[in-house]
Amino acid sequence: MSKGADKHKGRLxxxxxxxxxxxxxxxxxxxxxxNHGVKLFIHEVPPVPKQPDFESCIFICETCQGQIEKPKSIDVNYWHCLHTSIWSEVPAVQVMAVLIAKTLAAKADYAAELLDQVYLTEEQQQWIADAEADLLKKK
Ligand SMILES: [Zn+2]
Structure with missing residues (x-):
């Protein structure tokens, strides 16, 4: 097994x-x-830390994960669930919801409205800025 694959397995x-x-x-x-009664997956909210960090992980279903991984084919109608999750008590969930809303905002009025309403701490605002910088790097 290659070193990279070993490292990947260790992280998982x-x-x-x-x-x-x-x-x-x-x-x-x-x-x-x-969604419940479905298999849930651990998703690391960007920027992914060097060491896995519980606080930057969220637990999500396959559909959400698929949409996040393919932002170009994101389904505007699917994400009305952000109305709830953008108010999550879990900082990482809020950050991910905001990142998704930002992806949708140009196409969906409801997403733009949510972004206007949501309250974020300074720490979360910094997190989102870092995540966006990180995502740009990967493009
Ligand atoms: Zn989901």
Missing amino acids: NELNEFGKDLARRSKSHCELCD
């Missing part, structure tokens, strides 16, 4: 250790769309 193992706590925090509901 570390992330999987968060699984139990994430299941508890989310009550096994997708933290973005509230």
Whole structure:
């Protein structure tokens, strides 16, 4: 096995250790769309830290994850769930919801309205700025 693959596996193992706590925090509901009774995946909110960090992980369903990974094919009608998740008590969920709303804002009035309403701490604003810089780098 290559070194890169080893490293990847190590990270996944570390992330999987968060699984139990994430299941508890989310009550096994997708933290973005509230879907339940489906398999949930650990998603690291960008910028991904060198060491896996529980506070930057969210627990989400396959549909949400697929949409996040392919922002170009994002479905405007799917994300009305942001009306709830953008007010999450979990900072990482709020940050991810804002990042998605920003992707949608040009196409969806409701997303632009949510961005006007949402209250973010300075720390979260910095997090979002860092995430956007990180996402740009990957383009
Ligand atoms: Zn979901």
